[in-house]
Amino acid sequence: MNNNAYRFVRPDIAALLSSEDLFSRADCEPTRASYARTILEIGEQDPRVVVLDADVSKSIGTNKFAEKFPDRSFNFGIAEQNMFAAAAGMATTGLIPFASTYAVFASMRALDMVRNSIHYPRLNVKIAASHSGITPGPDGVTHQGQEDLSIMRSIANSTVIAPADPTTAALAVRAAAEFEGPVYLSFTRDPVPVIFDVSYPFAIGKAVTVREGKDATIIANRDLVIQSLIAAENLAAQQVDVRVVDCHTLKPLDDEMVLRAAEETGAIVTAENNVYFGGLGSAVAEVLVENRPTPMKRIGVRDTFAESGPYLDLIDQYGLTARHIITAVQEVLKRK
Amino acid sequence: MTQPQVPMSVEDLKQMAATIRCDIIEMVCTAGAGHPGGSLSATDIVTALYFRLMRIDPSNPRWADRDRFILSKGHACPVWYAALAERGFFDKSHLGTLRRLGSILQGHPDMNKVPGIDMTTGSLGHGLSVGVGMALAGKLQKKDYHVWVVIGDGESQEGSIWEAAMSATKWKLDNLTAILDRNNLQNDFFVDELMPIEPLPDKWRAFGWNTVEIDGHNMEEIVPALEGAKAFKGAPTILIASTVKGKGVSYMENVCEWHGKAPCREEADRALDEIRRCSREQ
Ligand SMILES: Cc1ncc(C[n+]2csc(CCOP(=O)(O)OP(=O)(O)O)c2C)c(N)n1
Numbered sequence: 001m002n003n004n005a006y007r008f009v010r011p012d013i014a015a016l017l018s019s020e021d022l023f024s025r026a027d028c029e030p031t032r033a034s035y036a037r038t039i040l041e042i043g044e045q046d047p048r049v050v051v052l053d054a055d056v057s058k059s060i061g062t063n064k065f066a067e068k069f070p071d072r073s074f075n076f077g078i079a080e081q082n083m084f085a086a087a088a089g090m091a092t093t094g095l096i097p098f099a100s101t102y103a104v105f106a107s108m109r110a111l112d113m114v115r116n117s118i119h120y121p122r123l124n125v126k127i128a129a130s131h132s133g134i135t136p137g138p139d140g141v142t143h144q145g146q147e148d149l150s151i152m153r154s155i156a157n158s159t160v161i162a163p164a165d166p167t168t169a170a171l172a173v174r175a176a177a178e179f180e181g182p183v184y185l186s187f188t189r190d191p192v193p194v195i196f197d198v199s200y201p202f203a204i205g206k207a208v209t210v211r212e213g214k215d216a217t218i219i220a221n222r223d224l225v226i227q228s229l230i231a232a233e234n235l236a237a238q239q240v241d242v243r244v245v246d247c248h249t250l251k252p253l254d255d256e257m258v259l260r261a262a263e264e265t266g267a268i269v270t271a272e273n274n275v276y277f278g279g280l281g282s283a284v285a286e287v288l289v290e291n292r293p294t295p296m297k298r299i300g301v302r303d304t305f306a307e308s309g310p311y312l313d314l315i316d317q318y319g320l321t322a323r324h325i326i327t328a329v330q331e332v333l334k335r336k
Numbered sequence: 337m338t339q340p341q342v343p344m345s346v347e348d349l350k351q352m353a354a355t356i357r358c359d360i361i362e363m364v365c366t367a368g369a370g371h372p373g374g375s376l377s378a379t380d381i382v383t384a385l386y387f388r389l390m391r392i393d394p395s396n397p398r399w400a401d402r403d404r405f406i407l408s409k410g411h412a413c414p415v416w417y418a419a420l421a422e423r424g425f426f427d428k429s430h431l432g433t434l435r436r437l438g439s440i441l442q443g444h445p446d447m448n449k450v451p452g453i454d455m456t457t458g459s460l461g462h463g464l465s466v467g468v469g470m471a472l473a474g475k476l477q478k479k480d481y482h483v484w485v486v487i488g489d490g491e492s493q494e495g496s497i498w499e500a501a502m503s504a505t506k507w508k509l510d511n512l513t514a515i516l517d518r519n520n521l522q523n524d525f526f527v528d529e530l531m532p533i534e535p536l537p538d539k540w541r542a543f544g545w546n547t548v549e550i551d552g553h554n555m556e557e558i559v560p561a562l563e564g565a566k567a568f569k570g571a572p573t574i575l576i577a578s579t580v581k582g583k584g585v586s587y588m589e590n591v592c593e594w595h596g597k598a599p600c601r602e603e604a605d606r607a608l609d610e611i612r613r614c615s616r617e618q
């Protein structure tokens with residue numbers, strides 16, 4: 001394995017990608033936990049930060065913020081619409097509310113509030129959405145936020161971030177806190193491995209090439225970055241040299257990265273644990289089709305609801321694992 | 337599939353409730369995840385409905401004239417699945433597949449997968465509105481079925497519950513009964529600490545509902561209250577049922593953590609022992 005191909009990854013990435021216990025190692029963590037830890041640190045430094053919950057603070061981990069800063073923590077109960085509109089009200093006074101719930105409820109239950117009272121007036125509310133994609137496996141469809149990225153991308157004034165691992169999730173939360181305006185942060189319910197080290201240059205809107213390659217590019221976000229890296233390693237064994245881009249910011253999309261990948265590698269696969277329309281695949285396709293038509297394939301949840309099941313079984317069943325990405329790369333290469 | 341003799345006597349209902357409690361523990365333990373607390377608090381109510389009150393036919397689950405039941409607090413579906421299986425809607429062997437890939441028994445109930453599930457639920461605060469729709473349709477089509485909806489007290493924090501409440505009064509939906517499983521706990525904490533919603537009886541009365549308070553674990557009270565709700569004319573009825581989250585399993589009772597946690601095998605065995613012992617003593 002060519003370790004030189006990698007950028008900003010932990011030093012033992014080679015061992016990690018081939019390890020049997022990739023998803024059960026001691027340092028695996030759901031990115032929601034990284035959010036909960038980081039917001040605690042930010043709260044310490046910035047008294048304007050307040051955390052709003054809707055009766056899932058224990059599931060997300062923001063109950064720790066509530067314990068430490070009871071005055072700056074507000075649990076609205078099972079009342080997401082009230083919570084998001086109240087967050088807008090707080091933001092008008094200069095507070096920086098982080099309103100936390102599951103992705104389905106953040107992006108759909110309260111969507112009218114999120115659109116009309118947060119994004120339209122461009123208020124400085126941070127929407128911290130856990131259980132994105134089909135990551136809350138066993139709970140089933142009502143709790144699987146498989147559309148959140150597509151929905152949030154369609155709203156004007158939105159910034160949409162879906163970090164890949166605990167390290168970049170923490171960086172994303174910090175960047176969101178510093179950013180002026182609404183930010184949607186999309187986290188996983190299930191544990192994912194730590195991929196990156198602290199050298200990772202996180203900037204909103206700047207995708208990061210985390211593995212160099214010249215034959216094709218996989219552009220991925222959230223929990224499919226790790227699957228893409230596994231796919232790239234397997235393809236390397238077949239003498240296919242694949243670039244992997246962690247496109248943590250879905251919006252604004254890093255158009256320049258997309259066009260560079262098209263020019264330098266000539267074939268693109270997108271990978272997202274989200275419905276395969278309206279999200280990352282669509283965003284990349286839109287850039288390519290208007291500027292530089294390039295052979296492309298999209299990995300994502302097809303036009304279907306999923307079901308209950310363990311996370312890893314479920315993403316495999318619904319076509320989101322490394323083996324599906326490998327097949328997609330092989331197909332797209334034929335069209336080069 | 338064997339079908340039990342219905343309608344059951346109060347004594348038989350008590351035994352059936354114990355059986356369903358055991359099914360819940362077994363299911364959630366086998367699945368390794370799920371929501372035992374809110375399933376156990378609703379068990380006596382659901383048992384009385386399925387084995388005494390409701391006009392249903394397990395061999396014809398989509399019968400147009402059947403009574404409808406909606407578990408609006410869908411996370412408590414183990415109680416619904418157990419009741420349907422015991423009533424003969426599907427084979428009990430399915431209970432061991434809860435939350436598994438390919439199972440009909442999803443983590444939250446899916447009306448297209450399970451015979452007898454009248455509505456898909458899981459996102460809180462929808463079920464009472466759905467019940468309003470079913471009740472309006474019943475009136476329009478001159479059908480005499482009754483619609484029963486179980487809601488949670490935490491769930492009652494959703495504004496949509498109160499939108500449903502208003503509309504049911506406007507249209508005088510006396511073919512609709514809500515049963516509020518008032519177990520005083522939600523996901524994070526106790527309801528009155530997190531977001532107080534009492535006084536619930538006053539609120540429902542103010543919204544124009546025929547409001548009756550009952551002990552949600554006393555079959556002698558539950559059965560006549562449900563019969564009274566069905567007979568009441570001119571307004572929808574709500575039974576505000578005082579319950580205990582985790583009822584029947586001492587270490588789960590009133591303990592927040594058992595909202596969404598599965599017992600390990602040893603804990604499950606202790607729970608089963610307790611439930612069986614208690615039902616023998618009755
Ligand atoms: C709209 C919505 N928000 C949040 C949740 C997550 N959730 C599942 S159960 C639950 C607590 C429910 O409390 P309650 O209604 O009192 O039910 P019970 O205590 O009887 O189980 C929450 C917040 C959900 N399912 N739906």
